[in-house]
Amino acid sequence: MVKIGVLALQGAVREHAKMLESEGTTEAIIVKKAEQLDELDGLVLPGGESTTMRRLIDLYGFREPLQKFADSGKPIFGTCAGLILMARQIVGEEEGHLALMDMTVERNAFGRQKESFETELDMKGVAEDLLAVFIRAPLISEVGASVEVLGTHRDEIVAARQDQFLACSFHPELTDDHRFHHYFVEMVKNTKAALV
Numbered sequence: 001m002v003k004i005g006v007l008a009l010q011g012a013v014r015e016h017a018k019m020l021e022s023e024g025t026t027e028a029i030i031v032k033k034a035e036q037l038d039e040l041d042g043l044v045l046p047g048g049e050s051t052t053m054r055r056l057i058d059l060y061g062f063r064e065p066l067q068k069f070a071d072s073g074k075p076i077f078g079t080c081a082g083l084i085l086m087a088r089q090i091v092g093e094e095e096g097h098l099a100l101m102d103m104t105v106e107r108n109a110f111g112r113q114k115e116s117f118e119t120e121l122d123m124k125g126v127a128e129d130l131l132a133v134f135i136r137a138p139l140i141s142e143v144g145a146s147v148e149v150l151g152t153h154r155d156e157i158v159a160a161r162q163d164q165f166l167a168c169s170f171h172p173e174l175t176d177d178h179r180f181h182h183y184f185v186e187m188v189k190n191t192k193a194a195l196v
């Protein structure tokens with residue numbers, strides 16, 4: 001059994017927790033206090049509104065604990081706004097927030113809320129037809145040499161991995177397709193076994 005937290009300051013929290021629990025080998029923890037990070041093997045940063053999340057991360061004293069969690073080598077999966085929090089650089093903003101992955105992101109790159117869409121993506125190591133929902137999604141405009149591109153949509157990068165950090169522009173938790181969460185759970189299990 002692995003314990004995977006979902007940062008619950010704002011955003012699509014329950015859907016992630018449900019999907020993680022459905023793996024059977026995972027206990028999903030709704031994370032509202034920084035101390036809860038200590039008991040986790042992995043963490044999901046959900047979608048929502050990254051500016052609000054940034055503010056709440058600082059307000060509730062999550063910044064340093066999250067940085068420490070990332071330094072410990074445990075996996076983190078950021079979806080949509082969560083991906084934005086993980087980027088080293090955000091176009092039009094002074095700096096990234098947690099700056100965990102060597103990539104530049106552009107916010108709201110696929111249009112407004114009403115232009116949300118669903119599509120199938122060829123995701124390296126995950127599935128050739130992964131179902132993905134895009135809601136005011138960011139895109140990854142640049143990646144460093146240590147970042148592996150996992151998937152693109154219309155030639156734009158929408159999913160990437162750097163060591164134990166995984167990020168995507170879309171919402172895999174809002175579909176019935178569990179394969180991206182399964183991929184992350186496997187990352188968490190393998191890392192847990194290696195860190196022991």
Ligand SMILES: NC(=O)CC[C@H](N)C(=O)O
Nearest residue numbers: 047048049050080081136
């Ligand atoms: N669905 C989402 O997470 C949208 C992200 C949001 N547009 C932002 O910039 O933070």
